[in-house]
Amino acid sequence: MSETATVIDPYTPARPLGGSTDAPPPVRHVCIVGGGSAGWMTALLLATTAYGPRLKVTVLESPQVGIIGVGEGSTPWLRRFFETLGIEEAEWMPACHATYKSGITFEGWSGRPGFARYFHPFVSMLDNMTMPAFVDHVHARLDGADVPAHPDRFFVAAALARQAKGPRAAADFPFDVWYGYHFDATLLGQFLARKATDRGVDHRQRHVNQVLLNEQGDIAALQLDDGETLAADFFVDCTGFASLLTGQALRTPFIGFGDNLFNDAAVAMPTPLHGPLESQTVATAMRHGWAWKIPLTHRQGHGYVYSSAHCSADEAETELRRHLGLLDADIQARHLKMRVGRMEQIWQRNCVAIGLSQGFIEPLEATALLYVQVTASMLVEVLEKRALGPDAQAQFNEAMRQRFENTRDYIVAHYKTTSRTDTAYWRANAENMHLSDSLKGVLMTWMSRKPLIPGLKAGRFGQGYPAVSWYALLAGMGVFPDAEDLTPPTTAQARHDLTAIDDFIAHSLRHFPDHRALLADIPPGNSHRLLQTYAW
Structure with missing residues (x-):
């Protein structure tokens, strides 16, 4: 060329x-x-x-x-892009059939009892009130104490998604919740x-x-x-x-x-929008990959990301159609290859x-x-x-290399920590040893029951994602001792009042509107709120 x-x-x-x-x-x-x-x-x-x-x-x-x-x-971060350019949500979102996104639900990735699904939240100022209790419960459970440590109970964003609420609070509520878009x-x-x-x-x-x-x-x-x-x-x-x-x-x-991530193809198809308009992406584990569900204002977007080494395009389309209950539906599917x-x-x-x-x-x-x-x-x-000059170019390329590899590590961790063994695809992911030293550091620290936060903050491992993301992933996958090996917690391990956390989240939710109602009347920009890197 x-x-x-x-x-x-x-x-x-x-x-x-x-x-x-x-x-x-x-x-x-x-x-x-x-x-x-x-x-x-x-x-x-x-x-x-x-x-x-x-x-x-x-x-x-x-x-x-x-x-x-x-x-x-x-x-x-797309929110900051539009705020920087002075483009209001009320202008661009209706033009793109956009909805709000509080985070991602992972469905069926873990076979561990009680951890069939979990929610990866976006950071919230409110998390500073609940994250310490979550981390303490995680480490207590890693130490063998029978305490609740599923992330969904501890984060406002998870409740927003479950209740189909929009992540923009009323103007008189002084706490910002980060959110993305579909x-x-x-x-x-x-x-x-x-x-x-x-x-x-x-x-x-x-x-x-x-x-x-x-x-x-x-x-x-x-x-x-x-x-x-x-x-x-x-x-x-x-x-x-x-x-x-x-x-x-x-x-x-x-x-x-390819040695780290096996998925290299996808098949996508839309469906009509029915039921509540949830402010979340849903990623459901399938036989040879995972399926997405993305809500837009006029339809649901669906797709299946899979490994072509384990599944043909026709097999993937059939599995997706079966998953959606559309085996006989006259809806055209679109096939994509990914590099x-x-x-x-x-x-x-x-x-x-x-x-x-x-x-x-x-x-x-x-x-x-x-x-x-x-x-x-x-x-x-x-x-x-x-x-x-050459120095600036080298710095640029090194920064991008780190970003790609840090993100790759976080994605690989989803597959490495799975407990699914029902297909060769999932077994290959669980057995995959092509891990970076950084990812090995995260997993070894977790399995040795040590806190992740010091290593994350010191840059020894797990760069690119905040502590809340790593804790949500590993706890959400249920990477803990088996339930039968847990023992009653000590007074110190059970010192947090979970009822108070439940009440705090419930009271916070009252300040957030229904997702459909929010989209029907998107208020002016809220750039006056604090967009900061929160403590966790």
Whole structure:
């Protein structure tokens, strides 16, 4: 897809981090190849840089290439993205059929009695009132005491999801709950495109026939299908799994995660929306992977993420249809292939890969858009600092490597701690020994009945996710001594008043509206509330 061309290199030599901000910007034109959520999120962030008015941003969107768009979930950091850009929920959410997300329920991942399902909550200011009791009960149970240690009892977010309440409290309630969203990914891309073009981004519907490199090996220009040659200073690869620029033109090696994560395919299909509108994603364990349920305002999004080494596409579709009670329904299924892993270098020469072109970790924790947001924000930062030299590039790539591998570890932990043995797929996951030292540190600390928090805070292991996530996962999976081996707790082990915790959560819930009612009348932004990293 590439060849060397004699084109004047527009890429200005880099300045180190901390260079003079009075100097002319080294990048005057950024060309983003590919639209969708990744391309348009990046375009919007670039258009609002410190020198945005002097920066030309072009998005090339091929009419020949479809967009991978299904019902999708996000982490709470998407909220900050919209707040940074001054875009109200009341504007974008209805346009994208979006709903609120308090967290994720994991159904059927554990066969341990009492732990058939658990909820992974997003962080809340209110958790500072209940998390200490949860952690104490976890360690008491690890020590053999028969005390309740299931995470669902201790977190407001779990109760919000169960009762189909929205995670935005009344204005007079001074505590913030972090939340994410569910949305139609195709509609989100279209909404962001409109916003970006309104803010001056140049949108061209053109197909790239060829990537032209200069003598130094940088991208000099793109040969388009209408014969035009488009040059730019810097390029962003948002071409999905094809990775047209980073992978094909610049020949960046790809590092697969197949030894750690077996799932590499998915089948998706929608169903009508019935019953309560819960503010949660549901991830249900299946024979060869897991199925998602994502509520939008007009339908339910369903899909099955599976390992093609253990299950054919037809078998996966049949299992999903049976799971949904739709074996004979005339609803078309959509099959997808996933390339799980990351590019060796996310920033290669004068090109940064963002979105699926940079890598992908299966969607169990909805991190895809988080990586788009993080990478685009990091790109904005280096452009604003005019720090495009080798040191800045190395720091950038190392930061992204750590993010990918930290997230991979957390996802792998779901499979490693499973107690399911009903299929070869689950047995292979439980027996998998391709674990990082960091993940081994988490699991060894847990099994040795020591607190995780000191090691997490010191950076010895488990980076990328807060303590509440690790405790919710391991306790939610029921990784404790067998019930018959538990003994009555001592007075110290049973010192927390669980009835008081139940009452606290029940009283807190009164300040949160029904999810449907909240979506019907979304209030103005609540950016005045504290968006901070909470103690846990």
